[in-house]
Amino acid sequence: MNVRRLIPATAATGAVALGLMAVSACSTSSAASGKSSDGKLKVVASFYPMQYLAEQIGGNHVSVSTLTKPGVEPHDLELKPRQAAELNEAGFILYLKGIQPAVDKAIDQSEAKNKVDAASLTKLEHHGTEGGHSHQGEEAGHDEHEGEAGADPHIWLDPVKYAEVAKGVGKSLEKADPDHAADYKKNTDALVTKLNGLNTTFQQGLKNTATKTFITTHSAFGYLAERYGLDQEGIAGIDPESEPSPARIKELQTVAKKDKVTTVFFETLASDKTAKTLADDAGLKTDVLDPLEGITDKSKGDDYVQVMESNLAALQKALGAK
Incomplete structure (x- = not known):
């Protein structure tokens, strides 16, 4: 004959409470330890x-x-x-x-x-x-x-x-x-x-180009430009949402003509409206130059290195790499 031993409700409740306290203590300890x-x-x-x-x-x-x-x-x-x-x-x-x-x-x-x-x-x-x-x-x-x-x-x-x-x-x-x-x-x-x-791939890929100037909506590429002997011309500024002044737009049109710029770059996480307007007015193409502030389904690569390699390919095409 099997005898089932019943645990009083109060005891069961206490056991659950103790269990939850133990789990909570472990979680708190884990969080505290980083x-x-x-x-x-x-x-x-x-x-x-x-x-x-x-x-x-x-x-x-x-x-x-x-x-x-x-x-x-x-x-x-x-x-x-x-x-x-x-x-x-x-x-x-x-x-x-x-x-x-x-x-x-x-x-x-x-x-x-x-x-x-x-x-x-x-x-x-x-x-x-x-x-x-x-x-x-x-x-x-x-x-x-x-x-x-x-x-x-x-x-x-x-x-x-x-x-x-x-x-x-x-x-x-x-x-x-x-x-x-x-x-x-x-x-x-x-x-x-x-x-x-x-770095070596970028050095070799940008060594000989028809022009050294590129125009981009987001002025994020100053270090890259300096490293590989290029000139970055930002439509706006460090803030990708900044609106350029009419004088800046006119100046960029002059720069594009003088330096034989072919392409205006925009990025994946901000609006391309200003880039396309400038490109249309100046008869230029548009393309993506990714500042790599985030990876999405629209990114041209699955990680940092792949997207940087895509950026290099875009720059080579725009600058007329030989």
Whole structure:
């Protein structure tokens, strides 16, 4: 004869409560340690270029989330309460000061132990004037979206500077999670080798061109232009939503004619209206030059390297590479 032992309701309720408390305690402990439930270092990246570095260097030892979802223009991001809480639970935060004011503020206020500003890992420069051409219309973007003293934050579009940042991120991860330091170093070396190869490809691909000048809606390519001896002419400024003045449009039409410009570039995450208007008025073509602030279904590549290679192909075509 089987006898079923009945547990009083109060005892059962108490057992469930104890179980929930145990689970809650584990979750709280995990969050406080900056580790996910499976023991991986919780890394929060501000937007795609930082996410790519974290994933490439962190490998299997990190759990990476990004504050800027695919298709969202990073400059305008406003954080939700849940995202602010996510920052407090992170074991490692990787961001680029000067790109996203709301994110910079939230990170300053977060309780995370390891916060790494990619802008501090390389030297930032000013690109208000390039190739002797004054970039009118950029001032609207300077104060709100750029880093200290108006420096250009778009360092990831130069593979050499991006490699410098990668090295710094690798060392920071080694300190934050010393148990896996050897793997972080190995992954960093592999990524730097990949970025050095990309730099060589750009150097060779842009060595001989019919013109050195390119026009783009978003003045994000100052470092790239400087690295490979090109002249970037921005329609607006660092802020992709800035509207150019009529005088700037007229100036660009003159530049296009003088420097034999063939193409006006626009980007995937912002409107192409201004680029197409300028191109139509000046009899020019349009094409995409991706500032790589996010990867979407419309991106010409699945990751940083692939999209950069697409950018190179677009520049070669527009500049008449030989």
